[in-house]
Amino acid sequence: MRGMGLVSMSVNRCGNEGNAVAINDIGRCKPITKKTRRKSSPFHVVAFFVLPALTLYLTFVIYPVMKVFRLSLFRWAGMTKGTEVFVGIGNYAKLLQDEIFWQALINNLLLLAFVVIVSVTLAIFLAYHLATGLKGSGLYRTTWLFPNMLGDVIVATIWLFIFHPTLGMLNHFLSLIGIEIGATAWLGQSSTVLLAISLPMIWKFMGLYIILFLAAIQEIPQSLLDAGKVDGAGRWAEFYHITLPLIRPTIAVAIVFLMWNSFNGVFTYVLLMSKGGPHRASEVIPTYIYQAGFEFHEFGYGAAISVIAFVAIFALASLTVRMLMRRLLEGKKGF
Amino acid sequence: MRVKRLRDLGSSVVIQVICVAFTVTVLIPVLWSFTSAFRGSIDFFMNPFGVPSPWKYQNFIYVWTQSNVALYFRNSVFVTTVTVVSIILVSAMASYAISRLAFRGRVGLLFLFIGGLFIPAALLLLPLYLVLSDFNLLDSYAGLVLVYIAYSLPFTVFVLVPFFNVIPEDLEEAAVIDGASHFRIFWQIALPLAKPGLIVATILNIFGIWNEFIMGYLIISDEHLKTLPLGLADILRKHHYTADYGKVFATIVIAMIPVVVVYIVFQKRLTSGLLSGALKE
Numbered sequence: 001m002r003g004m005g006l007v008s009m010s011v012n013r014c015g016n017e018g019n020a021v022a023i024n025d026i027g028r029c030k031p032i033t034k035k036t037r038r039k040s041s042p043f044h045v046v047a048f049f050v051l052p053a054l055t056l057y058l059t060f061v062i063y064p065v066m067k068v069f070r071l072s073l074f075r076w077a078g079m080t081k082g083t084e085v086f087v088g089i090g091n092y093a094k095l096l097q098d099e100i101f102w103q104a105l106i107n108n109l110l111l112l113a114f115v116v117i118v119s120v121t122l123a124i125f126l127a128y129h130l131a132t133g134l135k136g137s138g139l140y141r142t143t144w145l146f147p148n149m150l151g152d153v154i155v156a157t158i159w160l161f162i163f164h165p166t167l168g169m170l171n172h173f174l175s176l177i178g179i180e181i182g183a184t185a186w187l188g189q190s191s192t193v194l195l196a197i198s199l200p201m202i203w204k205f206m207g208l209y210i211i212l213f214l215a216a217i218q219e220i221p222q223s224l225l226d227a228g229k230v231d232g233a234g235r236w237a238e239f240y241h242i243t244l245p246l247i248r249p250t251i252a253v254a255i256v257f258l259m260w261n262s263f264n265g266v267f268t269y270v271l272l273m274s275k276g277g278p279h280r281a282s283e284v285i286p287t288y289i290y291q292a293g294f295e296f297h298e299f300g301y302g303a304a305i306s307v308i309a310f311v312a313i314f315a316l317a318s319l320t321v322r323m324l325m326r327r328l329l330e331g332k333k334g335f
Numbered sequence: 336m337r338v339k340r341l342r343d344l345g346s347s348v349v350i351q352v353i354c355v356a357f358t359v360t361v362l363i364p365v366l367w368s369f370t371s372a373f374r375g376s377i378d379f380f381m382n383p384f385g386v387p388s389p390w391k392y393q394n395f396i397y398v399w400t401q402s403n404v405a406l407y408f409r410n411s412v413f414v415t416t417v418t419v420v421s422i423i424l425v426s427a428m429a430s431y432a433i434s435r436l437a438f439r440g441r442v443g444l445l446f447l448f449i450g451g452l453f454i455p456a457a458l459l460l461l462p463l464y465l466v467l468s469d470f471n472l473l474d475s476y477a478g479l480v481l482v483y484i485a486y487s488l489p490f491t492v493f494v495l496v497p498f499f500n501v502i503p504e505d506l507e508e509a510a511v512i513d514g515a516s517h518f519r520i521f522w523q524i525a526l527p528l529a530k531p532g533l534i535v536a537t538i539l540n541i542f543g544i545w546n547e548f549i550m551g552y553l554i555i556s557d558e559h560l561k562t563l564p565l566g567l568a569d570i571l572r573k574h575h576y577t578a579d580y581g582k583v584f585a586t587i588v589i590a591m592i593p594v595v596v597v598y599i600v601f602q603k604r605l606t607s608g609l610l611s612g613a614l615k616e
Contacts (some may be wrong), residue, residue: 040437041438324449
């Protein structure tokens with residue numbers, strides 16, 4: 001739900017040596033002293049602190065997750081209780097033959113791949129140059145991060161008008177630089193609609209990743225870069241052989257978070273900018289789930305689509321979860 | 336040597352040009368929205384890119400008084416305030432427990448929350464709708480706020496845990512020796528020390544909730560309960576037919592103003608927090 005999907009992505013350069021070292025609060029490596037186990041806290045204390053969060057989380061996040069799996073095995077209009085019909089894997093079998101589902105899946109993957117590849121590449125490029133102490137880098141940082149604070153609805157609306165065939169800024173700009181394509185309806189033709197939807201997402205998300213890559217690059221010890229210079233590394237060699245390998249963990253986390261971000265956000269962009277059209281050319285998984293449930297009244301079928309998407313996302317995310325867990329636990333003291 | 340310096344100068348000019356170009360790309364849509372908010376429909380069609388003539392500030396008066404934008408705005412302020420205060424309190428308690436208390440299942444609990452970072456809300460629309468319907472929470476702020484808290488937990492816990500992690504243990508031990516309870520340690524020692532983290536988490540949650548659309552779209556249908564993003568989506572749908580786009584942009588600007596203000600006030604804290612520590616170890 002977070003519009004931002006902010007992530008912590010510092011490079012754990014100490015992690016190679018297993019548990020012997022951790023990163024302390026100022027990011028330097030320090031040895032963990034022998035772990036001392038504290039006495040368990042009283043139950044009522046733990047319950048007091050944990051239960052409010054846990055109850056809400058279990059009720060509104062975990063329970064629906066479990067429910068969606070169960071739901072996917074039934075045929076149900078979602079309205080009256082007791083009218084569910086158990087169909088086993090029927091919904092999944094139906095999915096395989098549903099052309100709209102495959103279309104939505106492919107659209108979704110294309111959109112995700114494009115957003116992720118463009119944002120990450122550009123963000124690394126800009127962050128790398130910003131880190132060299134470019135004049136005005138503080139101003140750039142502030143400006144570039146700003147779109148990230150805007151809501152998806154606002155961003156989608158603004159870009160809807162940028163793509164407006166006759167009043168939009170894009171066609172106007174193109175004719176200014178001599179590209180006469182007339183009143184092109186970017187959102188109205190199937191060849192351009194996905195591209196048109198991806199641009200506002202890239203525009204919004206990128207700034208955050210520039211900042212996070214910048215943070216990772218700035219953590220690279222100057223001595224390493226100096227050593228590279230002594231060895232006669234040019235800027236490109238330095239980037240390719242020193243910077244890039246050192247920020248690789250950050251890149252991995254960034255890709256996963258960005259995918260999650262785009263997957264969540266795409267619902268709003270498609271709903272407001274193209275409604276999945278023309279002819280399903282911009283239908284994506286979340287909009288199709290919504291439609292299956294609330295327009296076709298096939299809750300079970302919609303749930304089956306959710307499950308498929310879930311499995312895919314979790315497979316991708318599992319690696320990152322492990323990494324994040326390790327970092328959060330390592331920073332601990334006293335346990 | 337001179338050739339090399341010239342080449343360096345050349346490449347740094349190119350980089351500056353790229354950075355300026357990117358900055359313009361970021362800014363122009365925002366500036367364009369601001370000027371568009373001051374256009375009448377004729378101006379919008381005749382002159383969509385120049386300085387508005389005349390500056391039709393009446394758009395703002397119109398949307399504020401003649402449509403429900405003022406109501407949406409108040410609703411958004413209310414929902415955001417209640418939600419963010421609750422999120423921070425509930426998450427800080429859970430993060431404190433995960434970080435400072437010793438109990439079985441502590442790591443499992445952290446795993447549960449961190450895993451939630453990767454659950455896209457967009458996949459849970461149908462079952463969540465059913466759960467809310469079972470609890471009779473559809474179309475109510477209670478439902479909206481509880482769902483907002485639940486879905487903000489993973490992220491907020493993720494931000495806060497490292498801050499509780501680095502509180503020196505000596506302080507805690509001293510407090511225990513003085514006979515302070517865990518509740519007092521949490522309230523009087525841990526919370527103040529975790530303040531930088533609480534601030535970053537608060538800012539990010541303010542943006543997140545103020546802008547939230549999907550859950551609102553699912554839960555709220557009563558016109559009187561709609562928040563700004565929901566209202567804006569409605570207005571967009573309506574004015575697409577009347578083609579009075581100046582009013583759409585006036586609404587956008589009204590929704591953007593609090594974001595701009597909070598961002599300007601806190602941007603130093605936010606960027607430096609993101610750059611050095613707040614979201615890292």
